[in-house]
Amino acid sequence: MARVVLIGNLAQLTGGVAEFNVSATSIKQLFDRLTELHPELGPHLQEGVAVAIDGQIYQETLLEPIAPDSEVFILPQIAGG
């Protein structure tokens, strides 16, 4: 199972729990699993977050694969100027 860490304020929606072990093969599956566990997270995940899988940051994508031993961080979306 992938190790998933919520960064920033997201853990406030999970009762302070910031780390999860989740079985998911894609970002979409990960979002679905986390939303099942903590429905309040759902809108925030859909609204736009960045997902770092094994160090690589992905944004606005649901289909990126997640390996069973991946380290995943969910963080606020990153923009720029």
Add this chain to the structure above:
Amino acid sequence: MAENGTNGTNGQGYVGTRTIRPDGVDKVTGRARFGADFNLPGQLIGKVLRSPHPHARIVSIDTSKAEALPGVKAVITRDDFADQSSEFIPAGEMMMNYKDVVRNVMAREKALYEGHAVAAVAATSALVARRALKLIDVKYEVLPHVIDVVEAMKPGAPLLHDDLFTAGVEPKPDKPSNIAKRIEITLGDIEAGFKKADVIIEREFKTAPVHQGYIEPHAALASVSEDGSAELWCCTQGHFIVRAHCARLLGMDIAKLRVTASEIGGGFGGKTVVYLEPLALALSRKAKRAVKMAMSREEVFKASGPTSGATVKVKMGATKDGKFVAGFAELKYQAGAFQGSPVQPGVFCAYAPYDMENVKVIGYDVVSNRPKVAAYRAPGAPISEFAVESVVDEIAKKLGIDGIQLRMMNAAREGTKAAYGPKFGPLGLEETLNSIKKTEHWNTPLRKWQGRGVASGFWFNIGGETCASLTINEDGTVSLMAGTPDIGGLRAALTNVVADELGIPYDKVRPIIGDTGSLGFTFLTGGSRSAFSGSMAIVEAAKQIKTELCARACKLWELKPDQVEFSKGSVKALGAAAEKFKPMSIADFAKIAGKTGGPIGGYGRINAQGAGPSLGTHLVDLEVDPETGRVTILRYTVAQDAGKALHPAYVEGQFQGGAVQGIGWALNEEYIYGEDGKLQNAGFLDYRMPVASDVPMIDAILVEVANPKHPYGVRGVGETPIVPPLGAIANAMEQATGIRFTELPMSPPKVLKALKEKAANGGKN
């Protein structure tokens, strides 16, 4: 590498060479059309009535006298825009809420800053439009205002929004506040880290809001047809984003609005949002005539986004041998009248250049009666990294370690865990530090009142949705269409890639920026993404063309796919067939395109991922005039990791431009408000930006640590260069004067005051 300003190659391709910019001739002859250069027959001129108050309830708006003025064809107010529900969207470059966007383009319940749009007029001339504005009767109930971020956070401060409750705090507040959000990131154990420290430095910093300072004011020309379809020409960093916002605000189908981006006279993040565009469309829809609008410079300052001013506390601890063991920071960023400051990236970037085990950064997003901030190159990062780089310099001096060496000892590198979570891939910070240390600049002696400063900087960079098309024309030339406005040399950089991918001369490729009807959704030029993402889309489009050409060759030559290959601009038969069939060039295929299946082209449609962070290190020498407090930049060197410079001259230009903007931020630029809450320096005469004569030639050192996620190794380069200057200059000021300046800008009055205070104090700070 080809010689400067040629379209030749070194035989290994165009990427990495300094080809002549395709838009250059039109720019220098005045032929290029910027936002205000577009005109249509019978167009009207639109003007905006703006609030004279920093904070006021709008009791009523009577437009009847204005509407009755001969020549006035339309007047719009808040009543012409449907209210929007609260919905955050990743629009432009920061999160936005449409409920706020509709209120920012046209005030509804309240005017929230001086210059806030209250009504707009379209008339047959600018003169008539201005007269009409004077006939609009707006009744205001003036309210107390608050400008300063710390004042705005205090209990009892004038409240901008009755429905704004601080997010990110537990328990959820039951009273509204000007603090929109509190955010926090934590790595390791900050208290345990400080216990390991032999030296701890704690400082508080203040930075002023600064404007992006683009030379070209916002301008738009809109034409709405009686059938509801519309065209819009405007200067923007992202015409697809303009289309999305305007369609939403005006209740239009996206397909009915076609937006064309003009050439752009600078954006730097400030042209990622809409101001005039929805007003021009609403006026045109009402008047049934085309409407042209352009901001004055005063309007640009008063009504378009600067970046945040901020208050920053930093506390850092290091061991006596120079290892950073703990870093704390608290950031309070102005958002302007609506929530959404760049405090989030400020929090993430504060300690990003360094490999640290214990970090805690807290950020506050705070509204006040100023124009809503917009993105500005590496939004949020220059502020927090200025504070940290200043403290790093103090630690270096306290420990007797040179600044470059100390940064080298603590530099983030591949595998370093960022305070915001993930581990970094390959990074080039050490290489930039090494490059700076090797310069002659680093070893040149200084005189009295001169100082040398160094600072490093980090920015993430992004990818995103991007389209680009390549069309093989009948004569074998190639039309390249990109969807991101060319702000910093995109067309030249992408043309280099096309020429290499297809194996054709640079001069045979003509790049244009397509309108929103010509390509699929393409995110804006920002986030240092356009060359990174655009080149990836082109690689995809070129691949389609090469595949198609090979397929046609197979049919023509009756060969199997593994018997042909595309190489150096031609399809060649392989093996025994090579003797039988002469290679066919792209031009050969173009001649018979119709007879072999029709026009040939490729269409790259991607959501680019894999952007690699770019880190840089700046070195600056300056001299302080003790009589006047004036600071002169003597010498400046930038070293930055570009991954791979598609077009080195443009990359160097980004380095130099960012450094100059950072110099302005550090030394002179600031919004100055009176007690009445009104901006006192809304013009370039009083808002002092550096001009060419203020700065020396800035030396640029290209560092290339390839980004493994990009086919050419590219990293975005446009934003990082504005991050280090603030800290580098503050550090140089400390060396020149012995004074640690913690407040920006370090303008002559402040410098002189600090020098006098030091002298009065017997030479001590």
